[in-house]
Amino acid sequence: MEGEARREAKNREEEEEAQAQVDMWKYIFGFVDMAVVKCAIELGISDILESHEGPITLPELSSTLKCSPSALHRIMRFLVHRQIFRENPTSNGSMGYVQTPLSRLLMIRHGENSMAALVLLESSPVMLAPWHSLSARVLAAGTSAFEAAHGEDIWSYAAANPAHSKLINDAMACHARVAVKAIIEGCPEVLDGVSSLVDVGGGDGTTLRMLVKACPWIKGINLDLPHVVSAAESDPCVGIEHVGGDMFDTIPNADATFLMWVLHDWADDECIHILRKCREAIPKDKGKVIIVEAVIEEEEGDKLKYVGLMLDMVMMAHTNKGKERTSKEWAHVLREAGFSRHTLKRIQTPQSIIEAYP
Numbered sequence: 001m002e003g004e005a006r007r008e009a010k011n012r013e014e015e016e017e018a019q020a021q022v023d024m025w026k027y028i029f030g031f032v033d034m035a036v037v038k039c040a041i042e043l044g045i046s047d048i049l050e051s052h053e054g055p056i057t058l059p060e061l062s063s064t065l066k067c068s069p070s071a072l073h074r075i076m077r078f079l080v081h082r083q084i085f086r087e088n089p090t091s092n093g094s095m096g097y098v099q100t101p102l103s104r105l106l107m108i109r110h111g112e113n114s115m116a117a118l119v120l121l122e123s124s125p126v127m128l129a130p131w132h133s134l135s136a137r138v139l140a141a142g143t144s145a146f147e148a149a150h151g152e153d154i155w156s157y158a159a160a161n162p163a164h165s166k167l168i169n170d171a172m173a174c175h176a177r178v179a180v181k182a183i184i185e186g187c188p189e190v191l192d193g194v195s196s197l198v199d200v201g202g203g204d205g206t207t208l209r210m211l212v213k214a215c216p217w218i219k220g221i222n223l224d225l226p227h228v229v230s231a232a233e234s235d236p237c238v239g240i241e242h243v244g245g246d247m248f249d250t251i252p253n254a255d256a257t258f259l260m261w262v263l264h265d266w267a268d269d270e271c272i273h274i275l276r277k278c279r280e281a282i283p284k285d286k287g288k289v290i291i292v293e294a295v296i297e298e299e300e301g302d303k304l305k306y307v308g309l310m311l312d313m314v315m316m317a318h319t320n321k322g323k324e325r326t327s328k329e330w331a332h333v334l335r336e337a338g339f340s341r342h343t344l345k346r347i348q349t350p351q352s353i354i355e356a357y358p
Helices: 002-028 030-042 046-050 059-066 068-082 116-122 124-138 144-148 154-159 160-187 208-213 226-232 268-281 307-316 327-336
Strands: 086-089 095-098 196-200 219-222 238-245 256-260 288-296 341-346 351-357
Touching: 030 046, 030 068, 030 116, 046 059, 059 068, 095 208, 116 124, 116 160, 124 144, 124 307, 144 154, 144 307, 154 160, 160 208, 160 226, 196 208, 196 268, 208 219, 208 238, 208 256, 219 226, 226 238, 256 268, 268 288, 268 327, 288 307, 288 327, 327 341, 327 351
Parallel strands: 196 219, 196 256, 219 238, 256 288
Antiparallel strands: 086 095, 288 351, 341 351
16 A cells, blocks of 8 residues: 555656646746737737638638738637637638637727737837846845836836837726726726716726716716826817826815726835825715725635736836735725725726725
8 A cells, every 4th residue: 555655646746747847838938828919919810800701711811911821820820729719610611710709809990898909018028128127126125127127117118208108008998998897887886976086097088988978977087197198188078177197296176086007006105195195185975986906815716816916916027116905905005095994896807996985
């Protein structure tokens, strides 16, 4: 029996070592998935498939793209293997490519729920460069991986580089279309009784446009830095006022303030400062602050926990002090900002809704 136990232990060890080899190759070439998906977006493959009637063959797709069938075949073979596209038989029996729920998220022209802009931002050379300095962020307190790569923080860089600022705005608008839909469908009561709402760091105003469309009784105020708001003002919307300003200085008065994917960019002290400014801007009797951010679960079983942990690594790479927080850490910053109570609700995104009351 003892010999059999040793053999089983040895077999398990060999299996673990074999699996480690497989897993290690995935880490070595982990960037490939992002790079090939970015290629598919830039080629517009999902949009072509969406507008084509039935499966599209390789010759048809390569003719539409005016590219080499051989190179395209290799790209599509990889994407089919990763289950991004699927192969189905055509009416004449040959094989053609069709969309999947995943590939529809890569559309540029047709996709209301597309996440392509987020892929294009995170795969851009500007956003990839800081990852090479992540160890410096860990080893040297106060060192920013983004600043190590570019010589200034992400906000200063965006202000000085309109093309990158547009990438950020497009990505945030892309995220807003996904997250706001989840809020409206999964937690519409969050806006009950709110007649005026300030979107703090609202970017190009996509979030407010969606909220005001769903709740036309709301007067919306979109607050962001002047260079961001100047782009938003070119697309006016009834019921929304764009205000250029700094959330660290002052926030316009309203029934509620709304912060989505804003506070995770900052350290606790800065979050507390922003939240105090929000508390000053709302009525003490009926006002509230609505926060849409990831909440890292400390227990296992949350299928989106890995996304939250990845977002936390993104904060380390792209911000000076930003981080994702657990429910206990959110309770701490809200308490320190002077809020008497808060609620936390899950929605079908990596973010949750936190409602904080004076």
